Amino acid sequence: MQCVLVGLGAGLGAISRYQLSMLIDAPLALLGINLLGSFLMGWLRPNPLWGTGFLGGFTSFSAFALLMFDGAYLYAAVTVIGCVTAWLLGDRFAA
Numbered sequence: 458m459q460c461v462l463v464g465l466g467a468g469l470g471a472i473s474r475y476q477l478s479m480l481i482d483a484p485l486a487l488l489g490i491n492l493l494g495s496f497l498m499g500w501l502r503p504n505p506l507w508g509t510g511f512l513g514g515f516t517s518f519s520a521f522a523l524l525m526f527d528g529a530y531l532y533a534a535v536t537v538i539g540c541v542t543a544w545l546l547g548d549r550f551a552a
Contacts, residue, residue: 459505462505462506462510463505463506463509463510463513464510465506465510466505466506466507466509466510466511466513466514467509467510467511467513467514468514469510469511469514470510470511470512470513470514470515470516471514471515473511473514473515474490474514474515474516474517477489477490478490484524484529484532487517487520487521487524488532488535488536488539490515490516490517491516491517491518491521491536491539491540492539492540492543493515493543494512494515494516495516495539495540495541495543495544495547496543496544496546496547497512497547498512498544498547499543499544499545499546499547499548499549499550499551500546500547500548500550500551501547501551502551521533521536
């Protein structure tokens with residue numbers, strides 16, 4: 458049953474990511490989504506439905522990898538440093 462919940466959460470997260478990416482230009486939307494997802498993962502310490510499922514589907518590190526492949530190294534560095542920082546801030550809020 459847990460696999461079904463994770464799959465449901467992933468679908469909802471992907472739909473949410475898609476909707477947000479329609480409002481903002483792609484690279485900035487992806488950065489914002491990944492930062493928000495990292496922060497929420499640190500802050501909420503969610504169960505598998507919301508963590509692995511929703512936030513896993515919401516964030517997109519495959520698109521990040523594609524941008525890295527295309528030579529967007531500054532973007533990649535900002536994403537990695539920003540996401541780790543966002544997670545640490547979220548973890549600090551949770552404490």
